[in-house]
Amino acid sequence: MGSIRLKTKIPGPVSTDLQRRRSQAIPSGFNQLSPLFVARAEGALLEDVDGNILIDLAGGIGCLNSGHRPAAVISAIQAQAQLFLHTCAHVTLYDCYIELAEILNRITPGSFAKKTFFVNSGAEAVENAVKIVRASTKRPAIICFQDAFHGRTAMGMALTSKPHPYKAGFEPLPGHIYRIPYAYCYRCSYGKSYPQCQLYCGSDAILDTFQRVVPAEEVGAVIVEPVQGEGGFIVPPPGFLPALKAVCEKYGILLIADEVQTGFGRTGRMFACEHFGIEPDILITAKSLGGGLPLGAITGRAELMDAPDIGALGTTFGGNPLSCVAALASLKTIETENLCRRAEALGLEFEYRALMWQKRWPIIGNVRRLGAMCALELVRPTPERTPADVETKEILNFCHTHGVVAISAGSFGNVIRLLMPLVITDAQLNEALDVLEEGIASVTGAEEITAKSRT
Numbered sequence: 001m002g003s004i005r006l007k008t009k010i011p012g013p014v015s016t017d018l019q020r021r022r023s024q025a026i027p028s029g030f031n032q033l034s035p036l037f038v039a040r041a042e043g044a045l046l047e048d049v050d051g052n053i054l055i056d057l058a059g060g061i062g063c064l065n066s067g068h069r070p071a072a073v074i075s076a077i078q079a080q081a082q083l084f085l086h087t088c089a090h091v092t093l094y095d096c097y098i099e100l101a102e103i104l105n106r107i108t109p110g111s112f113a114k115k116t117f118f119v120n121s122g123a124e125a126v127e128n129a130v131k132i133v134r135a136s137t138k139r140p141a142i143i144c145f146q147d148a149f150h151g152r153t154a155m156g157m158a159l160t161s162k163p164h165p166y167k168a169g170f171e172p173l174p175g176h177i178y179r180i181p182y183a184y185c186y187r188c189s190y191g192k193s194y195p196q197c198q199l200y201c202g203s204d205a206i207l208d209t210f211q212r213v214v215p216a217e218e219v220g221a222v223i224v225e226p227v228q229g230e231g232g233f234i235v236p237p238p239g240f241l242p243a244l245k246a247v248c249e250k251y252g253i254l255l256i257a258d259e260v261q262t263g264f265g266r267t268g269r270m271f272a273c274e275h276f277g278i279e280p281d282i283l284i285t286a287k288s289l290g291g292g293l294p295l296g297a298i299t300g301r302a303e304l305m306d307a308p309d310i311g312a313l314g315t316t317f318g319g320n321p322l323s324c325v326a327a328l329a330s331l332k333t334i335e336t337e338n339l340c341r342r343a344e345a346l347g348l349e350f351e352y353r354a355l356m357w358q359k360r361w362p363i364i365g366n367v368r369r370l371g372a373m374c375a376l377e378l379v380r381p382t383p384e385r386t387p388a389d390v391e392t393k394e395i396l397n398f399c400h401t402h403g404v405v406a407i408s409a410g411s412f413g414n415v416i417r418l419l420m421p422l423v424i425t426d427a428q429l430n431e432a433l434d435v436l437e438e439g440i441a442s443v444t445g446a447e448e449i450t451a452k453s454r455t
């Protein structure tokens, strides 16, 4: 398969025209992460409206683990389109919905009986997980984390950490939400260091919160991303989630794992929770679930899922048949193409290159990854670890104009995150990393760590 091919400068003339129309027709608050307008896509490649071919390291923000337009997904959608498009799952249900629920009940962590239902998005999955927690525990409060992202609906915003641009100006938000620091070791909120900290953030910090902020008996659930996504691809130490789960169990609190971004092979396992050996009571998914179509799911212990009254859970389009057949085909693709194993190989390649960059350039503050959920946190040296947000934007801009689509993350806007389709070839990944490397060199070349300055 080919790779980067630039026919015009980026943005080209057709993109420039669309950009003008975009600004007229679409609100400026609707964020734009690249200057590109797409015409078609395949595997890990995008072709823009000016005929330029780019390598995609954003994967529609982690929605394309099985690639752009996997053959099996396309034929499943085409076959379903010949039958019916919508009946509403509440009115007349269909086989593919039930089959997908059965599969998620089986493959998500936890050997207990589970049930699943489908919604349209990650945020909607978050909303429903909280409804189920409150209906089943009769406890109002939810504990969440700093740097968390859980979507843009009212409850999603309330659980999300970063005020600008996600929440500021949109208050009042739902109450009974309490926030504690995550295991962000590179910037520990407690000023501790791992492992001497004995995972204070995952255990004692929560007990302290029960004592000083909200009593344990009012807390229905803790919601956590097993690896934080928008917050900056923060990978916690191995003991963090087990410690958290132990505290939850001790106090009768449910654990919701938000695997919207980490799910479906991204981290080298089907679900990130598997790396940490925890079984959440409720696990929510979306993004890569639908193989490119919109779909979210709430999977949980059967007795919890049955707690809301009949009719208390619902959605008009959720679990649309096209999305369900696409999800079934995408899951099959992840399995038959061994994409979990592939994710680890891609992550290793990234890490090998990124650790060399870190030796060369002081701007590379922290290299993080779990499987192919890969990130660089960029910093300036004075004062130590100052977020290099401007440079992050410059590097991403360099990537876009040189044929690579990549996006940032992080509460400080200084993390470059990679969410490439897991079907990307070695040659494509290396070519994309070459561009990223040139981008880093172009903004920091003068500050290269020379052999002399290092000694």
Ligand SMILES: *Cc1c(COP(=O)(O)O)cnc(C)c1O
Pocket: 120, 121, 122, 123, 124, 126, 149, 150, 151, 152, 225, 229, 230, 258, 259, 260, 261, 286, 287
């Ligand atoms: C993207 C994301 C969401 C929200 O998903 P939408 O489909 O955009 O509503 C929720 N949680 C996490 C962890 C996410 O990454």
